[in-house]
Each structure stands twice: as structure tokens, then as C-alpha cells.
Amino acid sequence: CGIFGIYCPDKKLEVAKVTYFGLYALQHRGQESSGIAVNDTGTILYHKDNGLVNEVFNEVVLNHLKGHSAIGHVRYSTTGKNDRENAQPLVVKYRKGHMALVHNGNLVNAHIIREKLEQEGAIFQTTIDSEVIANLISRNRIKSDNIEEAILKTMDEIKGAYSLLILTPNKLIAVRDPYGLRPLVMGKINNSICFASETCALDTVGAEYIRDVEPGEIVTVTKDGIKSTKYRQSFKHLCVFEFIYFARADSYLDGISVYEIRKKLGKQLCKESYVECDIVIGVPDSGTTAAIGFSEEAKIPFSEGFVKNRYIGRTFIKPEQSQREISVRLKLNPLKNNVAGKRVVLIDDSIVRGTTSRKIIKMLRDAGAREVHLRISSPPVLFPCYYGIDTPDRKELIAANYTTQEIAKILGADSLEYLSLEGLNSVFENKLQNFCTACFSGEYITEIPEGFNKYIFE
Ligand code: SF4
Ligand code: MG
Incomplete structure (x- = not known):
């Protein structure tokens, strides 16, 4: 999948349109569905459907999506069926506002967590593992002082690959799993901060590259600026297949030219x-x-x-x-x-x-x-x-x-x-030991829990 997000404190940019062009540049990362959510101080509007970015969106739809921040997603299905309901962003009611989330990567223990949550009576609307993440963040938030703490607790529970962008009423948050399996970069356009799966999307929207989000890092953007929170441990294990096949040749991943x-x-x-x-x-x-x-x-x-x-x-x-x-x-x-x-x-x-x-x-x-x-x-x-x-x-x-x-x-x-x-x-x-090579070497960097099956939710 491909993800893009932007936080524009002074609303000088049309965030939905910038996200649209960012996703357009990431279309090679997924062609099954596209979606954008915008946040206008707590109210989240969104549009998503099956199809390519330019099939799902038009000028009229984009003009309706007004706000100071946005996230978007292009989907390539690995977990969950190719259904409309599985398109992202996932938008959920969350405490005093909405929360929207986009996810690139695949969890290896989502089926176990989901089973447990369902036993406790939780209801799921989709079959994507991303909904498990949203659910855990919301639960963990109850006993946490802030959402970053809830995300850290969630990171203790979920295993596998995830680059996430999360919109809350007043924040745009980027998260990269402790192995940095999927890429995620940060850039800026004037005083707006944006995030993208690959630098080619930053180039397209005219953003200046700042740096890659680090493995195990949570980057929070608010009107007061940028804050970084680190997970207790992290390792460099970016997917080597991103370089071989998946990423666009004009992108730089962790600073390396594809x-x-x-x-x-x-x-x-x-x-x-x-x-x-x-x-x-x-x-x-x-x-x-x-x-x-x-x-x-x-x-x-x-x-x-x-x-x-x-x-x-x-x-x-x-x-x-x-x-x-x-x-x-x-x-x-x-x-x-x-x-x-x-x-x-x-x-x-x-x-x-x-x-x-x-x-x-x-x-x-x-x-x-x-x-x-x-x-x-x-x-x-x-x-x-x-x-x-x-x-x-x-x-x-x-x-x-x-x-x-x-x-x-x-x-x-x-x-x-x-x-x-x-x-x-x-x-x-x-330095290949700093990358995931499991599909060639069989050396998976996480355990693969019993019963794991990519199509478990179908
Ligand atoms: Fe998957 Fe292979 Fe990439 Fe590892 S290197 S994340 S196994 S595609
Ligand atoms: Mg080919």
C-alpha cells in the first residue's frame, strides 16, 4: 500500500488536493482502492472507494474535503478481501472526536488479537488488520495520558509490519514499526509537514525531504510543532524487496537511491x-x-x-x-x-x-x-x-x-x-543484515504465530 499525509496549520494549502497528488505518485504501491480523510478540528470527512486515485476522486469531491490536515491511502490487498468496506482510511469514533488511520504493511498476529477482542464482545466493520490497530489504540487510550502512550502500548501488542498515519482531532501522527519494515518519509512545504511512503510523492507535491521516520518512532505534528517519541527498542530491517521491485526507481528509501x-x-x-x-x-x-x-x-x-x-x-x-x-x-x-x-x-x-x-x-x-x-x-x-x-x-x-x-x-x-x-x-x-530478506533467506525477523494465514479474515 501507499500512504500520504499532511498537516497545514494555517490552511493555506488545500490538504485534500495535495494528498490526491501525493497518492497519485504512489499509485504503483496499490491499485485496488483509494481514499482520503480530512480533519477540520475534530470533524473528519472522508471519501474512499475501489479504484485508482483518478477514478475515485474528482474536483467536486476534493472541494468538499476541507480541513487543516489530511491522510490518504492506496490499497494493495494482502490481508482482507478486496471489498469496498476494506478501503482506507479507516474512520472511527474515538473518545471526543473521530480518528482516521491508514496502514501500510501487514501484522502477523492480528488474527490472535482480533479473536481475543471478539471474545470480549468487540465488533469489527472490516476484515483488515488495520482495524485491530485502531481498536487497540482506542482501548489503550483509556488508561493513558495521551495518544502517544496508547500507541506505545499498542506497539507492545502488535507484531509485524506497519507504517501508519493517524489523524486525531488535533494531531497528525506518523508511526513506523520497530523494524522499519515498510518505508515512511517526512517532508515539508513551507510550514506544512507531510509524510509519504516514498520520496517520489514528496517530489511530486513540491515538498522538501526532511528525513525518514525512524524504525520504532512516533512523530506527532500539532499546531505547536513536531514531537518525536521512541519505542523502547528498534532495529533496521527495511524490506529489501522495496529496492528490488516495489518502490519507484526515483525514490530514496532510508536515504538510499532505489x-x-x-x-x-x-x-x-x-x-x-x-x-x-x-x-x-x-x-x-x-x-x-x-x-x-x-x-x-x-x-x-x-x-x-x-x-x-x-x-x-x-x-x-x-x-x-x-x-x-x-x-x-x-x-x-x-x-x-x-x-x-x-x-x-x-x-x-x-x-x-x-x-x-x-x-x-x-x-x-x-x-x-x-x-x-x-x-x-x-x-x-x-x-x-x-x-x-x-x-x-x-x-x-x-x-x-x-x-x-x-x-x-x-x-x-x-x-x-x-x-x-x-x-x-x-x-x-x-550490510544486508540491516534489511529484511526473508522471502529469499527464510530468516523472518519476527516470529510467525501459529495459525497465521494472510487470508484468515476472508
Ligand atoms: Fe516481505 Fe521479502 Fe520484503 Fe521481507 S524482504 S518484507 S519477506 S518482501
Ligand atoms: Mg515486472
């Missing part, structure tokens, strides 16, 4: 698995930057292999398998003039189920490519993600079930090589 990393991944991949060929092509868009790096290192020309239909969202994210099949063909068409008769190195960022690569290789062969050598700029995805990226169960992960040679055969490639974990580590200057 583009630079992708290019280095391509270079490292070439060092490990060079193959003699005529051209290097990338699977648009996710494989392009790594392909440029590979091409530079290999001194083999980079060439455009496909034309991409720009008017389609990311294929992978649509939840139904049938939709995914169609959308690969809708999205890409090979450039026959560039590939016919050529020996091609094809670069992609990752293989999950293998559906995309198989179709793309077939397209290239149909377009006359003589050889197709597939190179992947990340290690094999062997384990599911429980922290908010929609990778499937092990039985659907192709690399968890077949050897690399078998996969090459299934995909129809002349050869296949992945980047090694050591290679990934070297690209991150041997």
Missing part, C-alpha cells in the same frame, strides 16, 4: 552470470534499470524489447489469477525489429510464480529471437512474505518447487541465472 541499487544489481548479476549475446533487454518497467546496469557491465547494447501499454496498472497486483493472465498480454508487445534474429539477454527483477516470464519468453520467440537467456536481479523467492508484499504460498512459488534448470525449461529459456544472496549483500555494501 535507482542506483537496481543498476548495481544488474551489474552484479552480469559479473555472476555473463552470457554472450547481441542485446540486453529488460522486462518493463521493473527490469529496465537492472538491464541498463547489466548492459553497461557486459558491454552489450541495451535495447528496447517491448512497447508497454501505459494505461494499465501493475499486472501482478490484481488478485485473481485469470485477470493476471490477460493483463500480461494486454500490457506488453515485443518490438520485432529489435529482437528478430538476435541472441537476447532478458532481465527481470524477480520470478514469483513464473507466469510473467513464461509468457514474455514465448512472445520474444514468436517475434523471432534466436536465443533467450533469462537473468534475474534478485535471488530465488523461496519463502512467502508475511509483511505486506503479496507473494503467494510456498506451493505457488516456482523456485520453492523446482531447480533453476527445471525452471529454465518450464519458462522456455535457453538459460536462467539468479543473483546470489552474497551478490545482493555486496550491492548493499555488506
